[in-house]
Amino acid sequence: xxxxxxxxxxxxxxxEIVSQCDRCGACLPVCPLFGAKxxxxxxxxxxxxxxxxxxxxxxxxxxxxxxxLNFCLLCRTCVDNCPSKVxxxxxxxxxxxxxAEKNGTPGAKYKALGNLMKNRTLVKFSAGALKVLRKTGLxxxxxxxxxxxxxxxxxxxASFAGPAALSGSVPSSPVQLAxxxxxxxxxxxxxxxxxxxxxxxxxxILRSVTDLQLVDNVCCGLxxxxxxxxxxxxxxxxxxxxxxxxxxxxxxxxxxxxGTLKHIGAYFADDPxxxxxxxxxxxxxxxxxxxxxxxxYTPRHRVAAKLTxxxxxxxxxGQGVKKQPRELLKAAxxxxxxxxxxxCCGGAGSFHMDxxxxxxxxxxxxxxNIENSGAQIVVTECPTCLxxxxxxxxxxxxxFKVMHISQVI
Amino acid sequence: xxxxxIKAKIRAIVGAENxxxxxxxxxxxxYDSSFVPMETKNIPQLVVRxxxxxxxxQVMVLANExxxxxxPRGAASGRTGGSIPxxxxxxxxxxxxxxxxxxxxxxxxxxxxxxxxxxxxxxxAAAKGLFYPPDPGSWKYSxxxxxxxxxxxxxxxxxxGVTSNYxxxxxxxxxxxxxxxxxxxxxxxxxxxxxxxxxxxxxxxxGIITRxxxxxxxxxxxxxxxxxxxxQLDDACHTIRDMLLTGVVPATAELMDRVSLEAVARYRxxxxxxxxxxxxxxxxxxxTKEDLKKQADRIETIAHKNSVLEVQVAASQQESxxxxxxxxxxxxAIGAMAPTRLGEDISVPRDAFPETVRLIRKISExxxxxxxxxxxxxxxxxxxxxxxxxAKPEEAERAHHAVDEIFAAALSVGGTLSGEHGIxxxxxxxxxxxxxxxxxxxxxxxxxxxxxxxxxxxxxxW
Numbered sequence: 073x074x075x076x077x078x079x080x081x082x083x084x085x086x087x088e089i090v091s092q093c094d095r096c097g098a099c100l101p102v103c104p105l106f107g108a109k110x111x112x113x114x115x116x117x118x119x120x121x122x123x124x125x126x127x128x129x130x131x132x133x134x135x136x137x138x139x140x141l142n143f144c145l146l147c148r149t150c151v152d153n154c155p156s157k158v159x160x161x162x163x164x165x166x167x168x169x170x171x172a173e174k175n176g177t178p179g180a181k182y183k184a185l186g187n188l189m190k191n192r193t194l195v196k197f198s199a200g201a202l203k204v205l206r207k208t209g210l211x212x213x214x215x216x217x218x219x220x221x222x223x224x225x226x227x228x229x230a231s232f233a234g235p236a237a238l239s240g241s242v243p244s245s246p247v248q249l250a251x252x253x254x255x256x257x258x259x260x261x262x263x264x265x266x267x268x269x270x271x272x273x274x275x276x277i278l279r280s281v282t283d284l285q286l287v288d289n290v291c292c293g294l295x296x297x298x299x300x301x302x303x304x305x306x307x308x309x310x311x312x313x314x315x316x317x318x319x320x321x322x323x324x325x326x327x328x329x330x331g332t333l334k335h336i337g338a339y340f341a342d343d344p345x346x347x348x349x350x351x352x353x354x355x356x357x358x359x360x361x362x363x364x365x366x367x368x369y370t371p372r373h374r375v376a377a378k379l380t381x382x383x384x385x386x387x388x389x390g391q392g393v394k395k396q397p398r399e400l401l402k403a404a405x406x407x408x409x410x411x412x413x414x415x416c417c418g419g420a421g422s423f424h425m426d427x428x429x430x431x432x433x434x435x436x437x438x439x440x441n442i443e444n445s446g447a448q449i450v451v452t453e454c455p456t457c458l459x460x461x462x463x464x465x466x467x468x469x470x471x472f473k474v475m476h477i478s479q480v481i
Numbered sequence: 482x483x484x485x486x487i488k489a490k491i492r493a494i495v496g497a498e499n500x501x502x503x504x505x506x507x508x509x510x511x512y513d514s515s516f517v518p519m520e521t522k523n524i525p526q527l528v529v530r531x532x533x534x535x536x537x538x539q540v541m542v543l544a545n546e547x548x549x550x551x552x553p554r555g556a557a558s559g560r561t562g563g564s565i566p567x568x569x570x571x572x573x574x575x576x577x578x579x580x581x582x583x584x585x586x587x588x589x590x591x592x593x594x595x596x597x598x599x600x601x602x603x604x605x606a607a608a609k610g611l612f613y614p615p616d617p618g619s620w621k622y623s624x625x626x627x628x629x630x631x632x633x634x635x636x637x638x639x640x641x642g643v644t645s646n647y648x649x650x651x652x653x654x655x656x657x658x659x660x661x662x663x664x665x666x667x668x669x670x671x672x673x674x675x676x677x678x679x680x681x682x683x684x685x686x687x688g689i690i691t692r693x694x695x696x697x698x699x700x701x702x703x704x705x706x707x708x709x710x711x712x713q714l715d716d717a718c719h720t721i722r723d724m725l726l727t728g729v730v731p732a733t734a735e736l737m738d739r740v741s742l743e744a745v746a747r748y749r750x751x752x753x754x755x756x757x758x759x760x761x762x763x764x765x766x767x768x769t770k771e772d773l774k775k776q777a778d779r780i781e782t783i784a785h786k787n788s789v790l791e792v793q794v795a796a797s798q799q800e801s802x803x804x805x806x807x808x809x810x811x812x813x814a815i816g817a818m819a820p821t822r823l824g825e826d827i828s829v830p831r832d833a834f835p836e837t838v839r840l841i842r843k844i845s846e847x848x849x850x851x852x853x854x855x856x857x858x859x860x861x862x863x864x865x866x867x868x869x870x871x872a873k874p875e876e877a878e879r880a881h882h883a884v885d886e887i888f889a890a891a892l893s894v895g896g897t898l899s900g901e902h903g904i905x906x907x908x909x910x911x912x913x914x915x916x917x918x919x920x921x922x923x924x925x926x927x928x929x930x931x932x933x934x935x936x937x938x939x940x941x942x943w
Contacts, residue, residue, distance in 0.1 A: 091820060092817045094514065094812070094813040094816035094817060094822070095512060095513065095514045095515075095557075096514045096558055096619065096622070096812070096813050096816075097514060097556050097557060097558040097619070097622040097623070098619075098621065098622050098813070100556060100622055101598065101621065101622050110576065110577075111501065111506060111509065111528075112506075112509025112510060112557075113505065113506060113508075113509045118509045121508075121509070121512060121519070122505065122508065122509075124519065125508055125519055128518075128519055130508075130519045130520060130521050130524075131504065131505065131508050131521075131524075134505070136503065136504070136505040137505055139505075140505055154813070155809070155810035155811075155812070155813030155814055156813045156814055156816065156817035158817075
């Protein structure tokens with residue numbers, strides 16, 4: 073296919089989506105970005121109409137227009153609140169791809185990021201480097217907190233264990249553990265690079281309930297898809313499809329990975345060679361807490377810590393997994409629901425690095441909600457959220473700690 | 482043309498970050514929720530976001546001196562193009578003015594800034610046990626200033642009236658920057674012309690509303706929702722008529738035709754029985770459960786006399802919310818059914834409602850176009866939505882003829898061009914038919930005396 077045809081194809085796709093926008097404005101008060109920078113183009117209506125403006129020739133596809141379309145968390149809050157359910161996130165992804173095709177590249181930064189995530193050796197190397205940075209205390213020098221400090225399960229138990237750890241045994245679940253089902257762990261780049269202790273705990277939990285397969289998988293491809301590297305996304309998806317063919321269930325402890333992998337089938341619907349394999353692959357994917365709840369997992373301990381949950385966008389809105397992590401947390405400690413638990417923390421992949429000030433403004437609202445909940449630990453299920461929430465914890469002056477769900481259950 | 486010198490002066494007034502001038506930023510202020518096509522010429526040269534009446538006044542002094550067009554704007558959720566800057570210039574966005582200035586419990590009044598969202602006004606009053614009844618479908622995102630400027634209606638109009646029934650006084654910045662105050666807290670007030678009512682619904686053409694004094698009423702202690710399905714549209718209309726005649730006044734009485742129901746069904750879990758031709762949603766309110774039950778029983782009895790197929794009385798708040806979600810999502814759901822939706826807003830005497838719906842159905846058949854009809858049946862305000870594709874010239878012509886005939890139908894039964902959305906751009910061609918030349922000239926004389934240079938929201942109403 074000629075490149076101009078590709079451009080047309082992505083514009084057309086975006087056009088079909090944004091033509092459904094009635095310009096009513098229902099998305100404005102709910103959009104976290106609009107809450108931090110309240111001018112029209114921050115909102116979904118603003119972006120959908122930039123797309124419409126380009127399609128109708130009212131405005132030109134300039135770098136300024138491209139910047140507007142990049143300025144989106146892809147958190148789907150607008151979709152949830154839209155009376156017509158306009159899929160703004162999908163339109164933005166299509167338009168980013170349009171600009172990448174038009175310019176021949178998504179830009180040096182995203183290209184470099186994409187290459188890093190594509191390469192398994194580099195991902196491992198980065199993980200090692202971050203570990204060194206953390207150990208030497210140099211992580212505070214890394215910009216935008218990409219090497220956040222990590223509060224480990226060991227530290228958590230040391231802080232909150234005691235008599236309460238032994239009392240209040242958790243009632244066992246009537247669900248039979250499906251131990252025979254061959255579950256495989258999908259190793260997310262973010263979890264592996266930045267939160268190795270949490271990753272270790274996820275694996276330990278999964279091993280306690282199933283004969284876990286460890287596969288040397290490649291990146292789920294979401295960073296590539298989000299920034300106009302669709303070709304790389306599709307190539308990695310094929311690798312992952314082939315790698316996991318023997319697994320019955322594919323479990324990921326990263327909401328973005330599991331969300332993306334569940335949708336891979338849709339990206340190959342028109343590909344006769346890969347269609348069935350991709351669909352079968354997507355159907356096997358489960359999020360970590362979704363899987364654990366499904367098989368009736370009971371947390372290893374119950375502690376006297378006050379826990380709250382930050383719901384990652386790709387988990388709640390992306391996959392409809394809302395109850396499961398909360399149920400697990402209720403069984404593992406004193407659970408408190410915080411205000412606006414499902415509102416984006418401003419992390420959104422690399423958004424917090426691209427727009428640190430806006431991301432910080434969004435995060436500050438989250439910090440206040442966590443503080444007001446009175447929780448000692450805020451739990452989540454996505455590495456980017458963990459990075460952001462670690463910054464919030466630091467800004468709160470140590471009022472709360474941040475942990476991945478696998479570290480507390 | 483706004484020179485850099487003028488921009489610098491405006492930035493000195495409102496702060497540099499509150500005067501946007503890049504094309505991509507300004508583009509966001511060139512459209513609203515109407516079907517007015519996007520155009521490059523509608524992109525304002527400057528978006529100004531003042532934080533106080535004093536800033537608005539200073540900006541207007543400059544604009545008036547320089548002859549710069551100024552189009553005020555709230556959340557741009559209007560459906561007739563009222564906030565589209567047709568002649569470029571300044572888009573004056575009042576969305577930063579969101580404060581409650583005063584809550585006067587003794588007099589049951591609240592003073593707010595125009596950028597406050599309508600639902601926030603409602604919630605603020607509700608938290609104090611008082612009630613601000615107007616609830617346009619857009620109330621979660623539209624601003625109170627926009628509601629006043631367009632004299633927005635809403636679903637509770639049948640029992641409680643529209644925005645203008647609650648506006649007691651205004652602070653307005655005139656075209657030359659003069660700040661005036663109209664009305665006040667005195668319930669009886671015949672001191673001079675009623676400028677409060679003149680500015681309410683003036684669509685930003687006479688002045689910029691910077692402060693609003695609203696009357697509140699006691700909050701009904703409880704409310705409930707009923708949903709009724711009818712085999713014929715006439716049965717639904719007759720139920721509403723019979724009910725009002727016998728003295729049962731629900732807070733709302735909303736009607737949706739079959740096309741509207743199908744639009745919503747696309748987005749919600751809703752199976753529409755093929756026998757159903759119309760749906761009526763009513764809210765009843767009162768002080769006691771018995772009160773509500775009595776009203777619901779009477780409505781049910783009347784509905785059965787009019788062949789109702791199904792009556793659902795909400796058993797919980799959740800059920801009530803679910804029923805209302807259907808109605809509140811309707812406008813946008815219909816909008817998404819076709820490339821273009823010409824959403825109209827006519828208002829007719831209540832007894833002419835069934836006749837008007839019949840006339841619209843004939844128009845739909847005549848021009849072979851789907852026209853969804855829904856509206857506030859209790860107060861005679863209908864929203865016929867012509868679904869079409871304006872990109873197809875032949876279809877566009879048919880659609881415009883259909884709209885012409887819808888307006889003619891409204892006027893023929895003694896109705897009017899707009900119940901709650903205003904005239905804006907989309908109904909300009911019809912206003913002389915509705916008001917007569919002398920009537921329009923009278924409006925123009927008022928405009929001329931308040932805005933002699935014609936800088937305020939040019940190109941609207943006529």
